[in-house]
Amino acid sequence: AVPPRLRKRILSLGQEGRRAQRLLEEGAGLSPGELYELLVPFDREAVIYAWARTSRRAAAAAAETYLTKSIHVNVLTRGRDLKAMEYPPGPFYRTILSALLKEKIDGASMGRKEERAWILKEFPLPARVPLR
Numbered sequence: 563a564v565p566p567r568l569r570k571r572i573l574s575l576g577q578e579g580r581r582a583q584r585l586l587e588e589g590a591g592l593s594p595g596e597l598y599e600l601l602v603p604f605d606r607e608a609v610i611y612a613w614a615r616t617s618r619r620a621a622a623a624a625a626e627t628y629l630t631k632s633i634h635v636n637v638l639t640r641g642r643d644l645k646a647m648e649y650p651p652g653p654f655y656r657t658i659l660s661a662l663l664k665e666k667i668d669g670a671s672m673g674r675k676e677e678r679a680w681i682l683k684e685f686p687l688p689a690r691v692p693l694r
Contacts, residue, residue, distance in 0.1 A: 579611030590620035595664035
């Protein structure tokens with residue numbers, strides 16, 4: 563008596579959950595930032611399902627860390643900040659901000675100023691040739 567749309571969603575979550583479980587179990591030794599990159603494409607419900615299904619302690623601990631800590635970390639720097647820092651606009655912004663987020667998930671404590679310093683260190687701007 564379950565409506566077809568809901569039935570399809572439940573089955574889809576089950577499949578996603580099993581894939582997330584496999585990734586959790588295979589990647590249990592990865593850093594929280596690396597696990598975040600693996601799990602962020604999944605719905606939270608699928609990760610919760612994977613967490614409930616796994617019998618491996620390391621995988622369960624990784625799922626718990628992802629759900630209770632990693633997904634709540636954010637960066638203060640935005641695209642407009644990168645533009646003000648003179649990075650050319652484009653898809654590279656996503657690369658920079660994703661790397662920064664991973665660094666913070668892995669435990670780096672940074673305010674806005676520290677984020678900018680980290681970005682400049684990890685993604686240096688090309689040297690400018692002075693105009694004559």
